[in-house]
Amino acid sequence: MSTAPGPPDLSPPLPPLPLRERKKRRTRQLLVDTSLELFTERGFGKVTLDELCDSVEVSKRTFFRYFSSKEDVAMAPTQDLWLTFLDVLDTADLGPADRPVLLLVQDTLLTALDRTTTDDWAHRALLSHNLIEQTPSMDAHGLHFCDRTTRSALATLHRRLDIPDPADLRPRLALDMVVAAFHCALTTWASTPTDSLSAHTRQAFTALASAATFPATPRGDG
Amino acid sequence: MSTAPGPPDLSPPLPPLPLRERKKRRTRQLLVDTSLELFTERGFGKVTLDELCDSVEVSKRTFFRYFSSKEDVAMAPTQDLWLTFLDVLDTADLGPADRPVLLLVQDTLLTALDRTTTDDWAHRALLSHNLIEQTPSMDAHGLHFCDRTTRSALATLHRRLDIPDPADLRPRLALDMVVAAFHCALTTWASTPTDSLSAHTRQAFTALASAATFPATPRGDG
């Protein structure tokens, strides 16, 4: 009410969600969870959007106000992670100067992982990953999303770092290397989910360091 | 006229194509060229398959016997290159022992490029690449195809090379690095087609060698 400068609010933003917003988030989350469940049970192709929408009691028209495609809804976990990654890259401390971009990006991804891995995110991510591996169109959409994320991250790097030559390919390549390593980590994690995704990712980064010199020994005879 | 045994043909495999095969190839090529033309003119989304099929005087049903999707037809140039890459990787000499896989794969890709770059392949590839950059669904399908190709190549590496640990991530990472570098090369080539794609690729490989150590200097203040 008053615009008079009273004591500044210190901890009120707890229930600032306008109730309207909460319903939206609940609906969205319900769509994600239900789709993961149905797709995992019966396969991506065997579930129609009408069925999914009926299960959540939402019209198909509404579905497309939340997600851009049938594939999109089941990739929410991965997308959350990458959006967090972009956020961290945008705001976090850049660390010691002149450290390789590769290491900077690796740390950024690990930080994003720590921030994302909560509740049953791991469970959802696992279901999502398995679906992606079985569903070509989901794989395609996922790779495309990764690519856009990489471009966005590259723009951030150019904004926050002093990169003399704007056409230098190496920052982009460093980003791609980290993404490739993380994809490897996701795969190994999916088949051995006992270790944390974070641990698998660190392992993949280690492998990355010596990937360029890995020798090609012909089989059998020389 | 005469079926009498004259001197045996020394270079006869020139027209061994059973005539039927030639029509198929002509139709296929016509579909590719026409789609590149129409999509480039008016945009991927503004051209329906019915229009394309009418232009080539082919039924939609037939179209899908040649290509798996609307996106697929306009990506033929890139796919030709990667299929050649797989073929070279499958058959070519592996070079000196214990050379890094990374270099082996780089050479393989350059060989495939030499073998593919003919006629107006470059022209087609350029149109295709520009379309991919403007069309999200084509980009997605292209990345997916690359991913499958990489997996296939990895299988070939495991077959032809002596890789002690089948779970070692480094061969896969080396492959991904080469693919990433080539994508960079494609992009720079598309904006500067005066140099050959081969030259751009070599440059990207050079950048790749020092990408891991590229320093991240914070902008302005340290």
Add this chain to the structure above:
DNA sequence: CATCAATGTGCCACTGAGTGGCATACGCGC
């Protein structure tokens, strides 16, 4: 408490990609 604006949602009709099935026409060997 009545009302109004904004926004989220439902419904309906529509386009267009992609598929299955069956009849037909063409290329090829006999």
Add this chain to the structure above:
DNA sequence: GCGCGTATGCCACTCAGTGGCACATTGATG
């Protein structure tokens, strides 16, 4: 010329995704 296999055309169908409009819910205002 005659059958055989294969490529093609045609038709009807499913389903993802879009546009438009009418309706309900939220939250603010008098």
